[in-house]
Amino acid sequence: MKKRLDRVVDQVKRVVIGKEPALRMSLCCLIAKGHLLIEDLPGMGKTTLARTLAKVLGMDVRRIQFTSDLLPADILGCSIFDKQSQQFVFRPGPIFGQMVLADEINRAPPKTQSALLEAMEEGQASIDGTTYAMPHPFFVIATQNPHHLVGTYPLPESQLDRFLIRIDLGFPDRETEREMLTGVNRRDLINDLEPAMSPADLSAMQEEAAKVHVSQALTNYLLDLVNHSRCMADGGSGLSPRAGMFLCRASQAWAFMEGREMVMPEDVQAVFPGVAIHRLRSGTVASGMAMVEQILKAVPVP
Amino acid sequence: MKISGPFHKPAESISRGLVYWPIASLAYASVPFIFHLSWRGSLFICLLILWRVYLEFRRLNLPSSWITAPLVIPFLAILLAEHHTIFGEEAGTLFLIGLLSIRLLELHTVRDYMITCITCYFLVVVSLLFAQGIIMSVYLFTAILLVTVSLIHLHMGSNLRASFRPALRLGMKIVVPALPLALFAFVFFPRFQGKLTLEYHSIKIGVQDSLEAGNIAQMKKDNRLAFRVEFANDQCPVSGELYWRCFVLNTTDGWRWWNGSKNRQMTGFKERPGLKYTQNITLTPQVQRWMVALDYPITIPTGALMCEGQILKNNLYGASKRQYTVVSQPEQRPQDLSPETQRRCLMLPRTLSPLVKRLVGRWKTKQKPPEALATEALRFFRDHQFIYTLDPEPVEGQDALVDFLFRQRAGFCEHYATAFAILMRTAGVPARIVTGYMGGEYNPYGRFYAIRQDHAHAWCEIWIQNKGWVRMDPTAVLAVKNPTPKALLHAAQQGMSVEGQASSLPSPRPSLWRQPAWWTKLSRAPRLWWELAEIQWNRWVVGYDRHSQEKLFKHLGMTQFRWLAVLAAALGGTAVSGALAAAWLKRQGKKADHLRRSYETFCSNLAAAGVKRKKWEGPCDFTRRAALAFPLQAEQIRRIGLQYTRLCYGTSPTEKALVKELTARIKKLGIPKAPVN
Structure with a gap:
């Protein structure tokens, strides 16, 4: 198992350079059956990371670019009247994919956001009174721009809480960036990748x-x-019980990735920032x- | 059992059903005080408690403070009406209980609960001011246990039925180990005589130095121990000789008697051949400042004076002497008759009725000797069917004597003694009244006589030339079967115990409280044992004062000591042991089990070598860091780390053997040495 995971990491590393911690964290999130939130400035490689992961894991990837005029139906899909059969036929939206890349999620209005988030939490979507189950595995990687940027609808805490792990990528160092400038186009590299x-x-x-x-x-x-976290003076309301459950799951996944049979405090400490930051920050x-x-x-x- | 502390949430309301605990604690803690409160006050408190229980039972809301606050007023009124103050130990304590009961109606939060419980502890301790007996100490223990269990319940949660046993067990665990500590402190903590000691609060008992109607009747209904006597060499007098004299009263105004003459000291008694009784007398702590002795004392204990009438008086002001030895000889009658005494002992009340004079005049037809006159008087009592009763119809005022002699003809020792003395005086024989005790109960287990308050007695002494003051107990003749003059005189002098036979005498009003004979018989042995236990308790526990402590210290070899040093040592010892206990508890909390302890040893060893574990550092990180720091022992350290993590976080249950192995490994590693560069 560990070998296979290492191979995944190696493959992804070919495309996304110098981001191994973030990469491992995303994998951990995936193994813990959670959803991932990548938060950073535009152009830092969020989409690249997501696409690479999807490709390497052999999942079919759907991408939704969130804009301010995006509607729930654009994500979930809608029923269309078919003239031949004289019936309404459901045409599933982009959400019905194994890996959904929700780009710039905080650009869409809350109504649309919540459509996505319900699907994430429940693993199902209700459209026109019919409930459709999500494919399995179902994994959402959402990216979002930092709040202070113009034209964003910040996700409320209740919705942030549904993402298991939040990571940021940060600027690459000089050498990495040099490689990015001189080497092959990253997008082309993705297409060349083989599923591991x-x-x-x-x-x-x-x-x-x-x-x-x-x-x-x-x-x-x-x-x-x-x-x-609950007793801290400026910690807001602290971590929710769900956060505690997520923390446990993430720690298990991390220990699994480390090849252990038991969770160690170090595993908890490794995933704790990813699990806790977006739930705690004021x-x-x-x-x-x-x-x-x-x-x-x-x-x-x- | 895990106890989560609600300490940080004092304002949180307590769960339903839990309230019964502080209520029970308060009710139980106030039991000893109920006897000091009138029925009105007790009823008030009981009603408040019942009200609170009802509210809890019906799950009703508590009344607002607009209702509860004014409740103080009626209670205050009751208290002031009875005690005239709200300060002082008795009134103050009762006031506290009242306020606490009212406070029960405002008991909402955890904080209120804790305050009630802690005040209950205080109440329990305060009850020691009121009584210090054996039962009291048992009560004390149970009360402290109950309050502790209440507090434990508060911290355990509300599931009453499920948590009672563990709470009780924990309470026992807390309270029982405190007992030896308390015993140690009791024995060795420095004691101070004087203002710091407990005042014996109980009502003083003993014979009063004057005789008034009803004095003795009251004492007769009180069966508390007055004093106890051990006879040296087990040489005991016969029961008819057990007259314990206390006061001699020679002046009267008709119905009240007191000692009118100045206390003249008497000395120079010599032992004469004949019967001799050496008594070791121990007065109970509550008795008033007098000393008692068998008829007639001839030695004077230290700290005592012999006064006119051959009675003993305590001459130490302030410190009453409780234990003394006195020698008595029944043949050594008082021989003193000063002119002043003679005058007083012949004085008649101004309002003496002509009826009495006429009665005595009938006997005095010829010049009779005093004995013959006394016999006449005794025969008068015997022949006219006088009745012994402890509650005669109250007779008062000037006609009281006439009423008693000619109409009612019922009474007890006090009536007979006064009537007899006046009759004798009318006949011209000097007579006086002696008060004290008669009889006593022999306790074969402790080999002593116990003399109780209900042994109180009053009798007469008449002056007979060449004989001195002769004892005449007119009450004794009531039981004489065959009233010959000789028998009457003998009975009066040798004291047949009428009191003992009182139940066989005709009584105008049957008493309800008299115990059946079989019960008296059956309960005799346990009662005597209990009495012995109580006496020993009083002697060794209640009577353990500074003096006894000094003696004990000397016995233990501490001849050179200063009280200040002992006190400093005691206080210092308390502080140090408290600090040690706190540190131990803290450590104990940290050291969950062996595994943790050995891991801590490992960490502290490494810390000593220079690699200190940060408290948030996990075992993997730490051992890795340590292994890097000590390359020589790296393998060992890594293995220890691995084993510990396996035991602490792994799937296999922590087995003792494995933990032992780890401990051994850690011990073997010791304090690693850093490589020398």
């Missing part, structure tokens, strides 16, 4: 990851972390990061 894994493999991995042992001591540690990412660090340093490891 099948969706069935991914499902198996997800099953395996869920079986990773979580000991009593570790549960205590998780609870301490969550509790501490203002900027920087303040969220500071708070995450504060929590991690305050809670003793058993």
Whole structure:
């Protein structure tokens, strides 16, 4: 399993250079059956990362570019009257894909956002009174621009809470950027990539990851972390129980990726920023990061 | 059992059903005080408590403070009407109980609950001011346990039925280990005599130095122990000789008697051949400042004076002496008759009725000796069917004597003694009244006589030339079967215990409270044992004062000590042991189990070597870092880390053997050495 995962990472690394931590985090999110939120400035390679991942994992990828006039039906699909059969026929929208890339999700109005988010949470979509199940695996990678940019509808906390992990990519270093400038076009590279894994493999991995042992001591540690976030003076309302569950799942996935049979505090610490920052921050990412660090340093490891 | 502390949420309201605990605590803690409160106050408190229970039971809302606050007024009124103050130990405590009961109606939050419980602790301690018996100590223990269990319940949650047993067990775990500590503190903590000691609060008991109608009747209904006597060499007098004299009263105004003459000290008694009783007398702490002795004392204990009438008086002001030895000889009758005493002992009340004079005049037809006159008087009592009763119809005022002698002809020792003394005086024989105790119950288990308040008695002494003051107990003749003059005189002098036979005497009003004979018989042995236990308790526990403590310290070899040093040591010891206990508890909380402990050893060893684990650092990160720092022991450290993580976070249950192995490995590693560059 680990070998296969390493191969995935290697493949992706060919296209997305110098972003291994973010890449591992995204994989972890995938294995934990969660959805990923990538948040960064335009042009940092968010879409590239998502597309590469989809390609390497052998999933079919749908891309929705969110704009301010996008409507729910544009995502979910709609029923169209078929003249020949004299019936309404449902034409599924782009959401019905194994991997959905929701680009610039915060450019769409809340109504449209919520259509996507319901599908993410429930794994199903209700259109015209009929419920359609999402394909399996179903994985949403949403990208969003930082809030302060013009023309964005910031996602409310309740919806942010549905993303398991949030990552940012950040500027590449000088050498990486040089390579990007001189090397082959990244988009072309993606097309050349071979899938390293099948969706069935991914499902198996997800099953395996869920079986990773979580000991009593570790549960205590998780609870301490969550509790501490709730007791903090400026932590808002702290981490929700769902966040706690996600944290546990993500830690399991991380331990699985590390090839362990049990979750260690280090695994929790590795995924904690990704899970917690977007749930905790009151203002900027920087303040969220500071708070995450504060929590991690305050809670003793058993 | 995990207890989550609600300490940080004092304002949170407590769950339903939990309220019964503080209510029960308060009710139980106030039990000893109920006896000090009138029925009105008790009823008030009971109603408040019942009200609160009802509200809880019916799940009703608590009344607003507009209703509860004015409740203070009626309680205050009751208290002021009875005690005239709200300060002082008794009134103050009752006031506190009242306020607490009212406060129950405002008991909403965790904070209120805790305040109630902690005040209950205070109440329990305060009850020691009122009683210090054996039962009291048992009560004290149970009360503290109950309050502790209440507090535990608060912290455990609301599932009452499920949590009672564990709460009780935990409460026991908390309270029982405190017992030896309390015992140690009791024995060794410095004691201070004087203002810091407890005032014995109980109502003073004992014979009063004057005799008034009903004095003794009241004492007769009180069966508390007055004093106890051990006879040296087990040489006990016969029961008829057990007259314990206390006061001699020689002046009267008709119905009230007191000692009118100045206290003249008497000395120079010599032991004469004949019967001799050496008594070790221990007065109960509550008795008033007098000393008792068998008829007639001839030695004077230290700190006592012998006064006219051969009675003992305590001459120490302030410190009453409780234990003394006195020697008595029944043949050594008082021989003193000063002119002043003679005058007083012949004085008649101004309002003496001519009927009495006429009665005595009939006996005095010839010049009779005093004994013959006394016999006449005794025969008068015996022949006219006088009745012994503890509650005669109240007779008062000037005609009281006439009423008693000619109409009612019922009464008890007090009536007979006064009537007899006046009759004798009318006949020209000097007579006086002696008050004290008669009889006593022998306790074969402790080999002592217990003399209770209901042994109180009053009798007469008449002056007979060449004999001195001769005891005449007119009450005794009531039981004489065959009233010959000789038998009457003998009975009066040797005291047949009428009181003991009171139940067999005719009584105008049957008493309801008298116990059946079989019960008296059956309960005798347990009662005597209990009495012995109580006496020992009073002697060793209640009576453990600074003096006894000093003695104990000397016995233990601490001859050179200063009280200030002992106090400093005690306080210091308390502080140090408290700090140690706190540190231990803190450590205990941290050290969950062996595994944790050995891992902590590992960490502290590495810290000593220079690699300190940050508290948030996981075991993998830490061992990796440590392995890098100590390349020589890297393998060992890594293995320890691996094993620990497996045990702590792995799937396999933590087995003792594995933990032991890890501990051994950690021990073997010791403090690693950094490589020398």
